[in-house]
Amino acid sequence: MSVASAFERASSEGRAALVGYLPAGFPSVEGGISALRTMVDSGCDVIEVGLPYSDPVMDGPTIQAAAQRALEGGVRTSDVLRTVEAVATTGVPVLVMTYWNPVDRYGVARFAADLAGAGGAGLITPDLTPDSGAEWIAVADAHDLDKVFLVAPSSTDERVALTTSACRGFVYAAAVMGVTGARTTTSGLAEPLVARSKAAIAAAGAATPVAVGLGVSTRAQAAEVASYADGVIVGSAFVRCLLDHDDATQAQGALGALTDELARGARGE
Incomplete structure (x- = not known):
């Protein structure tokens, strides 16, 4: 299933898609x-696999701690691709989320080819903008990979239009503002940003879904975001769930329960 199909299925069921993140x-x-x-x-419609990086300037302490543990465990880009391949066998679309430097070092064309070969759906690039990503856009299109770029509350209308028009899969x-991390309340800046993004998408004659990330950690927050966005992105809350449980069996049980709660929120329950 493609990312677009996953969002379309969720929409047809009258709910937002749940997008879940963990670092490989x-x-x-x-x-x-x-x-x-x-x-x-337990309910995720789309999966983001993080590529651990030694200089995660946009990540909060929770994801940094997990990425550091992965790096200390010797994780390599090949392990990221192996993770993508293993999870893609579930039939749920799998994207890689990564800073640009590791992709550049690996080789942009080689990375695209290997990601496609592993069954990956595309790439989320938080520190790469469309106007500086011509090489990636070209090879992604050649391998039929989705390109997910980020818009922020500080983005101008021109930047929002540029970014949303370059996205395929969804708009992030x-x-x-600031680094990632679960929060006790969702941002009041999110809904206006989604509205601006949807207006730019509609003006371009497109129908790209818009998903909201950074901060969602509870069922109520997921339901709030689902009331105006096409997708709810959760990362730090899933990572924290695993950090808080040393026993593997307990961790899996807690993770499944949290995912189910967030999926209920994405359904507006």
Whole structure:
């Protein structure tokens, strides 16, 4: 299933899609694959696999801690691709979320080819903008990969129009200013940003869905976001769930329960 199809199915069911994130190699490569499969079984419609990076300037302490553990465990880009391949067998679309430097070092064309070969759906690039990403856009199109760029509350209308027109799969609306992390309340900046993004998409004659990320951690927050966005993105809350449970069986159970709660929120329950 493609990312577009996953969003279309959710929309046809009168709900938002739930997009779940974990970094590859956390708590181990195999443990991460098992955790992501649990998230799929418990209600995630789309999966984001993070590529751990040594200089995660946009990540909050929770995701930094998980990425550091993965790096200390020796995770490599090949492990990220292996994770993508393993999770893609569930039939749920799998995107890689990564800073640009590791892709550039790996080789942009090679990365696109290997990601497509692993069954990956595309790439989310938080620190790459469309106007500086011509090489990636070209190879992504050549391999039929989705390109997910970010818009933020600080984005001008011109920047929103540029970014949304370059996206395929969905538009990632960063709901808060600052680094990632679960929050006790959702940002009041999110809904206006989604509205601006949807207006730009409609003006271009497109229908790209818009998903909101950065901060969602509870069923109520997911339901709030689902009331105006096409997708609810959750990362830090899933990571924190695993960090808080040393026992693997307990961790999987807690992760499944959290995913189910967030999926209920995405359904507006």
